[in-house]
Amino acid sequence: DAMVIQNPRYQVTQFGKPVTLSCSQTLNHNVMYWYQQKSSQAPKLLFHYYDKDFNNEADTPDNFQSRRPNTSFCFLDIRSPGLGDAAMYLCATSRDRVQPQHFGDGTRLSIL
Amino acid sequence: GENVEQHPSTLSVQEGDSAVIKCTYSDSASNYFPWYKQELGKGPQLIIDIRSNVGEKKDQRIAVTLNKTAKHFSLHITETQPEDSAVYFCAVFDMNSGYSTLTFGKGTMLLVSP
Numbered sequence: 001d002a003m004v005i006q007n008p009r010y011q012v013t014q015f016g017k018p019v020t021l022s023c024s025q026t027l028n029h030n031v032m033y034w035y036q037q038k039s040s041q042a043p044k045l046l047f048h049y050y051d052k053d054f055n056n057e058a059d060t061p062d063n064f065q066s067r068r069p070n071t072s073f074c075f076l077d078i079r080s081p082g083l084g085d086a087a088m089y090l091c092a093t094s095r096d097r098v099q100p101q102h103f104g105d106g107t108r109l110s111i112l
Numbered sequence: 113g114e115n116v117e118q119h120p121s122t123l124s125v126q127e128g129d130s131a132v133i134k135c136t137y138s139d140s141a142s143n144y145f146p147w148y149k150q151e152l153g154k155g156p157q158l159i160i161d162i163r164s165n166v167g168e169k170k171d172q173r174i175a176v177t178l179n180k181t182a183k184h185f186s187l188h189i190t191e192t193q194p195e196d197s198a199v200y201f202c203a204v205f206d207m208n209s210g211y212s213t214l215t216f217g218k219g220t221m222l223l224v225s226p
Contacts, residue, residue: 042216103155
């Protein structure tokens with residue numbers, strides 16, 4: 001089945017140690033999104049790519065960056081994770097900006 | 113910016129009962145309203161959506177109603193089953209904006225008891 005795949009499902013890193021989360025899609029969608037979701041909260045958009053065009057939300061910390069080397073893959077880099085960055089990170093895709101978004105099952109990030 | 117209010121935050125029902133979750137929004141330009149179901153440890157799953165030119169949409173036991181004048185929309189689940197237990201999020205979107213993103217409600221935890 002076509003889907004959005006996130007790896008790993010669980011990631012543990014140390015305070016201040018860079019970490020990369022990955023997302024791949026077989027839907028051939030133009031738009032890929034990264035969301036942060038903390039416990040009992042709604043997903044919060046960090047940024048999205050429309051094809052190769054990167055769009056950062058105004059309140060996304062500089063500590064968070066993203067790369068999209070091709071249509072299928074997108075990466076979330078956290079340069080110096082702090083304890084407050086522990087969360088579920090969700091990747092989503094949509095055919096276009098105005099089309100429904102389809103989510104992966106997320107990566108749960110823990111900071112030691 | 114858009115503001116979405118979702119109620120209730122928690123809803124407990126008996127198996128077979130109906131469940132209703134309501135959302136209100138502030139931006140009259142919003143014209144696409146999806147509902148997502150999120151089970152524990154999984155990502156949100158799109159279960160139904162409605163666009164502003166339609167007042168109601170049904171898919172088996174799930175329905176969504178939209179009142180654009182009042183700026184509110186609701187999710188209706190009939191004949192609830194234990195597997196309906198999850199967190200449900202409403203969201204709004206302005207399809208006519210070249211740079212619009214989903215705005216989510218805070219979520220409703222639905223608990224269906226056998």
